[in-house]
Amino acid sequence: MFNTLLIANRGEIACRVAATARRMGLRTVAVYSDADARARHVAACDTAVHIGGSEPRASYLRVDAIIEAARQTGAQAIHPGYGFLSENEGFAEACAAAGIVFVGPPNSAIAAMGSKSAAKTLMAKAGVPLVPGYHGDNQDAAFLQEQADAIGYPVLIKASAGGGGKGMRIVENSAHFAEALVSCKREAASSFGDDKVLIERYLQKPRHIEIQVFADTHGNCVYLFERDCSVQRRHQKVLEEAPAPGMTEERRSAMGEAAVAAARAVNYVGAGTVEFIVEPDGRFYFMEMNTRLQVEHPVTEMITGHDLVEWQLRVAAGQPLPASQQELTITGHAIEARIYAENPDNGFLPSIGTLGTLRFPPHVEFTDGDIRVDGGVKAGDTISPFYDPMIAKLIVRGADRDQALARMARALGEIRCVGVQTNIAFLKRLIEDQAFAQADLDTSLIERRHDALFPPAAPASEKVLALAVAALLARQGMACSDTNRSAAAPIDPWSLPDGWRVSGDYGQVFGLIEDSSHHEIAIHHVERRWTLMVNNQPLAFDWTVTGAADNDMKVRVRLDGHDILATVIIADGRVHVFAASGIKTLQIHDAVAHADDESSAHDGGLTAPMPGKIISLTVKAGDKVTRGDALLVMEAMKMEHTITAPADGTVEEVFFNVGDQVTDGAELISISQ
Template sequence: MFNTLLIANRGEIACRVAASARRLGIRTVAVYSDADAHARHVAACDTAVHIGGPEPRESYLRGDAILEAARKTGAQAVHPGYGFLSENEAFAQACADAGIIFVGPPNSAIAAMGSKSAAKSLMEKAGVPLVPGYHGDNQDPQFLQSQADAMGYPVLIKASAGGGGKGMRIVENSAAFADALASCKREAASSFGDDKVLIERYLQKPRHIEIQVFADTHGHCVYLFERDCSVQRRHQKVIEEAPAPGMTEERRRAMGDAAVAAARAVNYVGAGTVEFIVEPDGRFYFMEMNTRLQVEHPVTEMITGHDLVEWQLRIAAGEPLPVTQEELHITGHAIEARIYAENPDKGFLPSIGTLATLDFPPHAAFQNGDIRIDGGVQAGDTITPFYDPMIAKLIVRGSDREQARARMVQALGEIRSVGVQTNIAFLRRLMLDPAFAQADLDTGLIERQHNSLFPAVPAASDSTLALGIAALLASRGLHYSVLQRNKVPVDPWARADGWRVAGSYTQMFGLIEQDALREVSVRRIGAQWAYQHQGEPAPFEWDAQLASPGQYRVRIRLGGADAFATVIVRGEALHVFRDGAVHVLQLHDAVAHAQDDGGDHGGGLTAPMPGKIISISVKAGDVVKSGDALLVMEAMKMEHTILAPADGTVQEVFFGVGDQVTDGVELIAISA
């Protein structure tokens, strides 16, 4: 076994690899960009090397800088994680040329499977079923459209060198094909340096099921069963689980045997994943092979009891597989939820900012028990526009799917995150959705269940408002205990519970939630408190205990009913975490509101996040209709199209193609 490993990645996967390496007694080397100087993965390793600027092409995609770091630190092996250089055959070859072990398959296998088109041709020869489509080299746009027209719509355009949902578009009709193709090619070139695409018939209500395979240098190859990755948004996985619900032993063997055959066809070594698209009747088709570890590998670890990163390291060191196919067994059911900094209510738009608070369930730890967190950021870290906005992965295990689902619901409800928008509440709704609960899965589940997954958010109840106010009072130095309200201190001047010489204390609050102003008052007369929002005052008792800076455990009794919450007071905002949901209450500044001129500040389009302008479709003087595409931004490795909010005339375009823009800056001025 080698004694020093360089981890050529960042975030949660770098932390994950470091954890297994440390357990095996292997020294680890981190690499980092300007944006990651203080990142968690840097602290997780024994030493670290700076490799360049914040853009991936300036750092994590620089194979030369990574190999130089390996030479400087004496690393005998490089683990690429996933993404970045993990499936780059040139980098794998460069490692071999430098005498450094690449923890992954040989570059010939990466080359064979790295092109979706070439891989499909190879699988076709091996007799693996393929989705009808065009996988050839002719990339002429008119030719590709003719292939799609002949195939019949809807079709799926996919980047040949792609992965992670990037460079992928569903096209519903011939008229939309050209624009979708151009966008797909741009995103593919930006993400993978290759704009080649393939066209496939888009299957209706398919499931996405993948098989984990492992092969060693001694001729052994096994499959570690399947994962169902059907629940996706924007072609990216949101929920993964193992085993796949409804999978029969016969079909599991058939898919497993096909995956092993695919691996053997390219003389595979190490961890790989063969992905299949599965129709409702059980027919399955080869999609692609990912020649690396997958984001969702923890669910396989949970149900098999094997550390897949350890397997990778041992196989890279020349050791044989630790078990045979007959010795592998499934125990229980595991589910993984990807926690992202994004706003599901706005098309899953990524969120940028600093994680002021990030608390996970206290019983969750790496590979410890039935709840596990794989994370790469912590409170105080900044989510930047340069990288994927994943915060962490939450993985749970149960004796069966229903128990795993129940544990996931509970664990999601115990996460406390403040500072950026997240998908946590959405994930919890997804877990509770009847279709998911009944395992009625397909890649269109989120769109199909849109109404239940994106409900109108109810206004905060009086008890929720009162919980927030109790924490606010405590943050301002008032201390009042429901349990100790009858214990009068000797010195009344030492009391900090709202006592006044005049016998009464009243304070008014304006709380804004979802742009609605709620005016609330609390009043103390003698030893009694009262809360009033609408209607008559109600008896109000409260107790707020400081759990950590700015975070309170609150209990109230309002009108005779008890309520509990964790409330985080951050600036002028109160984040009330209760019953698995969070309400954000913003304190209303009446003076600032009065000074607002109340004028119309519309007519402009602003950037929803920091990013780069990659195309502009309009110029000054153009007449646009509501919903017209005006420009395309690139941020966090994804394209985001900015649409006209209403009919109007373009007055001015403030930026050009290639310009970097900041969050909130005006992009285009439009007059009605």
């Protein structure tokens, strides 16, 4: 076994590998970019080496810098994590040339599976079933359209060298094929440096089920059962679970054996994932093999009790697999939710900002608990535009699927995250959704259940407003005397922080803004009794607040005789209420600060929703546009985002060119109506 391991990645996977290596007694080395100088994975390792700028191409994708960091620190092995260089044949070759162990499969296996089209040809020879499609080398646009027309729509255009949902487009008819092909090739070239694509029949209501395989250098190869990854948005996984609901032993065995056959066909070594698309009748087809550890590997660890990163390190050191196929068993059910800094209500647009608060329910590392959190950031860290916006992975285990669902819903409700928009509330709705709870799964579940998962935003209730006001009063140093003073306490009105006035009457008005709504809540204190006025309705109002002011207040409100509990965090002029009913964020209204809002509003301008790079412009000054027309494409956080015309009009001015970096809120295009 080597004694020093360099981790050529960042975020939660780097922290995860560092934790396992530390437990095994290995010395660890982190690499980091300008943006990650104070990142959690840097602190998690024994040594850290700076390798370049914030852009991945200037740091985490620099093979030369990573190899040099290994040389400088005496690292004998490099773990690539997932993403970045984890499936890069050139990186594996560079490690071998430098005499460094690459914790992953041999170069030949990466090369064989690196091209989706070549891999499918190889799988066909190995007898693994394939989806009908074109996987050849001819990339002429007209020829590809002919192939799509012959296959029949809808078809899926997919980057041949890709993964993670990048470079994929569903095309419903022939008229939209050319435009989708250009976009897909552009994203593929940007993400993988290769714009080659393949065309496949797009299956209706399929499930995405993958098999975890592991092989060593002694000829052993096993499958550690399956994961259901059907719940996706924009071709990226949202929830993963193991085992797959409804999986029979016969089908599990058939898929497992097919996955092992795929691995053996390329003389595979290490951890790999063979991904299948599965039709409702149970027929399954090979999609691709990811020659690395997957983001969702913890659910496999939770049901098998094995640390897959430890398996990787042992296999890379030449040791045999820690268990045979006959020794592997499934215990319980596990579900993983990916916590992202994004806004599900706005097309899952990534959110940039600083994590002022980040707390998870009590949890453990590895596989020896029922709640686990794999995270790469902490409170005070910034979610930047340079990398994937994942905050953490929340993994739960139950004796069965129902118990796992209940534990996941509860755990999601206990997360406290302030500073960026997140998908936490959406994930909780998804976990509690009837279709998901009943395992009515397919890759279009989110679109199919759109109305249930994206309900119209309900205005803040009287209870939520009362909780917010109680927290604001506590921040002012106020207390509710009826609930905070014992009967034996001296009655000294001058020392009571309860709004006592000589006149006997105290009142205050709070303004809270929620989207476009403005709530005015009045409170009155008369004869030691508080009254809350909401929508001109007087409500008896008592409260108790404990915990640190602003940061972590436990608020109990009694409103007209009904008790309500919540955690309230006040930060950056906003009140965040975490209650059983959900999460509400209300902006504190400052009359002076908002006095000029209307006059300063900019009409006819389109602004950048986040920092990013302009990669395509389709209009110029003087062009006529129609509502919904694509105007430009931005690339941010490894994804493309199309900016469309909000209304009919004429383009007056375009403020940026292709290749320009823009900041959040920058005016992009001016349109007159």
